Amino acid sequence: MQASRSRLLSLLTEACELEHGLACSYLFAAFSIKQDLDEGGLSWKQLQAVRLWASEIYMVAAEEMLHLAQAWNILAAVGGSPYYLRPNFPQRRSYYGFHLPLALERFGPSALRRFVSYETPADQLILPVDARTDDDEPTEYRSVGELYALIREQILNLPEDQLFFQGTQGEMGPDITHFPNIIPIKDRVSALAAIDMITEQGEGTDYDRGDSHFAVFQRTLASLVTEKERDPAFEPARPVLENPVPRIRGDWNAHGKINLIRDPFASQLGDLFDDVYSLMLRLLQHAFASGPASKVAELFCDTAINAMTTVIKPLGEALAKLSSGRGDGSHAGAAFGLTRHVTLPAAESIALAVAAECAHELAETAAELATSGHAPGQLGVAEANLKQIAGALASAR
Amino acid sequence: MSDDLDRCDVAVVGAGVAGALIAYRLAAANYRVVMLEAGPAGRNRQDLVADYSLAAIKTPRSPYADNQPSSPVWSPDSEKDYIQLGPSPFKSTYLRRVGGSTWHMLGNMPRHVPADFRLATSYGVGVDWPIDYDDLEPWYCEAETELGVAGDHAELNGLHGAYRSRAFPMSKIWPAYGDIFVAKAVEGLTFEGADVRVLTTPQARNSRPYDGRPACAGNSSCVPICPIGAKYDATVHVSKATTAGAVLRTQAVVTRIELDSMTRRVSALRYTRWDEQGRRDERRLRADIYVIAAHSIETPRLLLISSDSDAAPTGVANGSGQVGRNLMDHLQGQMAAVVPQPLFPYRGPPTTVGVDTFRDGTFRASHAAFRLSIGNDGMGRVETPFAALEQKLVEGLIGSRLRVALGDRLIRQFRISYSTEMLPSAHNRVTLADAVSDSFGMPRAQLSLHLEDYNRLAFEKAAALISSIFDRLEIPDSDRKPQPKDTYSGAGHIIGTTRMGTDAGSSVVNQHCRAHEHDNLFIVGASTFPTGGTANPTLTVAALALRAASKISSLLQRGS
Amino acid sequence: MSKFVTGYSDIGGELEQLYATIMSSKPDWASELASLAIAVDEAKANADPEAALMATIKQQPEVGHAARRLAHVWYAGRLSAENGVDAAFVSEEAYFGGLIWRAARAHPPGLSGGYFGHWRYAPDV
């Protein structure tokens, strides 16, 4: 394939969408896993096992977020801009070059098999290598690893001194991002190291697969299957809907079945989830677009990650515990719905003002919802944490 | 079983981390290796967790039914389980089972700092090691890779001169919510002229999947058991060793090291296989090279028991009279408190950060170096959550008032502990209690320990430093619970008792852990440390074991 | 009654049955619990039922003893210490289900509280 900056930017952007989509589908599965004995269907030993599975999936999801952040760093360093949009779930098979549909599905053998296929190492693929042409759109690849191989090829074939823009762009490091393994991108060496890190975490290396996402999912699948055989009544997941949505957005319903949440309260909570999730992405996008020299980069990263861990996670779990209102015993779930790429403005003070205002509004919505009679415990926690976050943004203004 | 008398290239006594690493490396190099392990192989990890969860007091031994007092290989669980000659009690314990004491260790894996190897030259106290930091540095790197140590390379590179030639195999374990709060609070604090900085602790606990084991998920029960194997324990290398072809004999207690009276070389190991039905079976194993890796109490015990009127009248390898002497630990204490702000303890590993500033300095001429660890487990032993519950119940609280008041206390519980280095001393020692034998007819060990001013003074210094950190946290005096004067707890670090040195007259093994007097005998483990150093011992144990394995391999190659 | 005394309205299930079995097997619990039940009923008639029960507890040692024992078993997962000796935990579920860990917004040692690194952030439970 011919090397060009615009080809590279487009491949990197596709990688961003893909990593981001994977992170969401993993998180969705993790949210659906039962956490307590009183949810029923579990012995304490099974509880031990499911909590381990949940933690392993969260771990992989966090590494996908790292990969997204890492791709942003590379994008920023080669003249692009961090990008967070992606099609809503379910995503069409033909959308990505590897021809696998992305969907939100609860934890179980089916979801795990899907995850294994996303992360399969290139040398274990059974699909034939198609001849690639410059005209393919999207570019054909058979696995995430192969997509990164294409990116690597581009970086190797473009002149280093012209490709990379020196300065602070692309140099977000572990000190401000909460990602201890993120590599600041300055040049070809660092960019290639970043790509190696991403592929090693995802599919492992030829001599060590045991600790890759691929292996983790395979291990989890194997233990789940064994446990199910031992105890057919064992049910580790909450009965969440596949691809639940709180509302039909413009692009929804195009590529597969979505399931509307009918319970009004769960639906409002679903909206709140999507809004906090968008705010988190906007904060991160701003930080990565501005680079570490930005006065708000650290605050935005802190706030976004705190929102992820202490608001989005409990909200996602709360949704998975609430009835969908569809009358079939199903539960609601997080949609990870996105509409537009509404970035925060470059000017720091304006970005801060807009973010603070948005967080404040969301905290108020959360407070209102939390007073409702059937609000699960997680909502109270999320509400208190969101208030803190809004407070941190407000006091920085 | 027909292997009454069998032969191998290398016989290893003890399947703890020291023995297992050597067995693994040599088996991987195609030598015939046999491990003799006194204790049983583990039951299923979840069964151990079950026993832990039921135990009234979660002591280090609580998950291990196989090591309770009724077992032939019962293991000490507190100072009360030893024969103590005093004047001060020795408090650290160990575990006899496949994997050894790593099962219930915490998992902190710092390296020693360069000055730890030359205390005598630098500060006129203790003794120097026959090796220095430079000798061990490459082995530290290997040990970190083998055990899987997570750490912050940039932050720790060069700590008190301890350079690092290789990054950790995993990035650091996240500090806890409270740690970050405390680190901010102490910014700019100085103590005795030095900057007090909070540093992350390297630990053998996975920060991402590693070596087929999962990332730490914060089960917070590392001592006494990690339910998911995210923390390293030596079963990892025991199974690597057996996969590479080593033979593991469990429930095989080595009762005697036999010597050839002409050459004084070790000629065989005598051992007893036992089972739960009370059967005993006496065996012998011959090898070209023998490795004793039974840890710092059982190793000298076995050496002393094996005395031979002809070839080793005072005990195997004991021509210097040093076997059993220089018993050391890191004597610890803690200050607990209830902090005004919530720190949300009880959620991650018990500790993830500490203060390493006072691990070296000229003060070591007069008092012990010490390290602080900042806790993430509430008030530790000072006030358990159950004790806090009792207190609230006695206050007459019920319902939501009980829930809120108890919660409010638990989320603000906090402790900082200090760990001090002991100096080697001939009168701190392991000897045999000739009149008291165990069920294998082996005399039991008895321990003598003396608390010295060198440590007392360090206790005071550490307590003063913690007080100044507590001041920064604005903890009222009434909410502080100091350690009573001159009391201490053990760190679980059993050190000394077969020290290494260049001089056969004053040490037991040479710089490769090879016995001065018996050239086919190696002794590995923290028993070979000439001084305690300022780090938890296991990484150094592993580094020395890997180094000894390479020495043994080259000896076997040469056919000696 | 358990809900009232512990302050957690969502408890019940298998643990409740387990604890009920244990209590009914102990003769000295029965009369105490009966007094507690009466006291709880009376307290519920007050504007602040908890405060009312706490007042009764002060006056009637038997009710206090019962309330403490009942709360203890739910919070700790085992019976109260006797003569200073801690009891073993009632069952694995009782240990892992102890309310004490919920009150601390943490998790019982031996059971994962979430994912790698969750301890860095404020509790999400």
Ligand SMILES: Cc1cc2nc3c(=O)[nH]c(=O)nc-3n(C[C@H](O)[C@H](O)[C@H](O)COP(=O)(O)OP(=O)(O)OC[C@H]3O[C@@H](n4cnc5c(N)ncnc54)[C@H](O)[C@@H]3O)c2cc1C
């Ligand atoms: C509570 C606690 C916390 C700790 N925390 C840490 C920490 O954070 N960091 C750290 O570095 N270290 C820590 N340690 C210390 C650590 O556990 C030891 O340093 C380490 O386990 C020693 O390994 P070893 O192989 O030398 O001995 P062991 O692990 O004790 O193994 C020795 C083996 O030899 C066997 N054996 C003994 N005698 C015989 C015989 N006669 N025949 C056959 N087999 C025999 C035993 O059964 C045992 O399995 C801690 C210890 C404790 C108790």
Ligand code: SF4
């Ligand atoms: S905190 Fe938990 S998961 Fe992590 S190492 Fe300790 S016991 Fe294992």
